[in-house]
Amino acid sequence: MNRAQVCLISSSKSGERHLYLIKVSRDKISDNSDQETANCDAKAIFAVLTSVLTKDDWWNLLLKAIYCLCDLSRFQEAELLVDSSLEYYSFYDDKQKRKELEYFGLSAAILDKNFRKAYNYIRVMVMENVNKPQLWNIFNQVTMHSQEVRHHRFCLRLMLKNPDNHALCVLNGHNAFVSGSFKHALGQYVQAFRTHPHEPLYSLCIGLTFIHMASQKYVLRRHALTVQLRS
Numbered sequence: 001m002n003r004a005q006v007c008l009i010s011s012s013k014s015g016e017r018h019l020y021l022i023k024v025s026r027d028k029i030s031d032n033s034d035q036e037t038a039n040c041d042a043k044a045i046f047a048v049l050t051s052v053l054t055k056d057d058w059w060n061l062l063l064k065a066i067y068c069l070c071d072l073s074r075f076q077e078a079e080l081l082v083d084s085s086l087e088y089y090s091f092y093d094d095k096q097k098r099k100e101l102e103y104f105g106l107s108a109a110i111l112d113k114n115f116r117k118a119y120n121y122i123r124v125m126v127m128e129n130v131n132k133p134q135l136w137n138i139f140n141q142v143t144m145h146s147q148e149v150r151h152h153r154f155c156l157r158l159m160l161k162n163p164d165n166h167a168l169c170v171l172n173g174h175n176a177f178v179s180g181s182f183k184h185a186l187g188q189y190v191q192a193f194r195t196h197p198h199e200p201l202y203s204l205c206i207g208l209t210f211i212h213m214a215s216q217k218y219v220l221r222r223h224a225l226t227v228q229l230r231s
Contacts (some may be wrong), residue, residue, distance in 0.1 A: 055090050059097065066104055075112035079105060106138070115146035123154060130158065136167040152179070166195060173205065182213045 053061070062085055069078040082105040091097045102121055109118035119142050126135045143151045152175045159168045173188030186209045193202040 059091070062091075066108075070108065070111070073111075075108045076114070078108040079112060079114065079117065082108060110138075110142065113145070115142050116148075118142045119146055119148075119151070123151075127158065130162050130165055130168070133167065136171070140171075149175075151175075166192060169195075170202075177205075177209060177212075182209050185209050186213070 062081070066078050066081060069075070069081065082101050086092050086098070086101055086105075091101060102125070106118055106121035106125070109115070109121060122135065122139050122142050126132075126139050129135055139151075155168055155171050155175060159165065159172055162168060169188050169192045173185045173192065176182070176185035176188060186206065189202055189205045189209060193199070193206060196202060
């Protein structure tokens with residue numbers, strides 16, 4: 001996991017002084033080549049912090065800080081706060097707290113329109129919960145706004161491990177359709193139609209695929225494709 005380099009600064013805006021969390025470039029921070037020493041330092045710092053407040057108190061304080069930053073629409077700072085919080089082993093080693101922080105990070109990244117980072121969060125989530133429709137809906141929103149295609153191969157690889165997953169079947173069909181691989185898209189849509197024959201969306205997708213295949217410039221069986229479309 002990459003260490004989050006952040007610091008707190010004080011700045012005056014509109015005649016009022018506020019605290020801001022910012023990301024610091026690595027060249028401005030003294031290099032520490034010994035990673036084990038850095039990890040020990042982090043544990044030592046957290047040991048000192050827990051002597052002032054308990055771990056639960058720090059956790060509740062962290063949640064309140066994230067909520068306040070989001071209420072103030074300071075989503076980028078909320079992202080940085082989540083990143084730096086995941087460095088604390090007491091939070092990261094606790095699976096429930098780690099998952100909650102990851103969901104906070106995903107929400108803050110989406111609200112900040114940082115869809116590249118949001119993709120990194122949602123990618124891991126759908127791998128761990130491949131049968132959750134809510135996560136696939138979020139995955140679609142993130143990939144749609146990011147305007148990237150790196151999720152195409154990810155969906156194909158995940159389909160190999162989960163060949164019966166319905167959401168992946170439809171997504172791979174859409175990805176193939178957009179890429180111009182109409183035969184591959186048709187195969188995915190037909191597979192989805194067979195498992196959900198009463199879903200009109202898949203009939204529409206199959207029909208659109210036949211139309212695109214029949215409308216291509218060099219087609220040997222244009223009439224046959226048109227007949228299949230009408231049937």
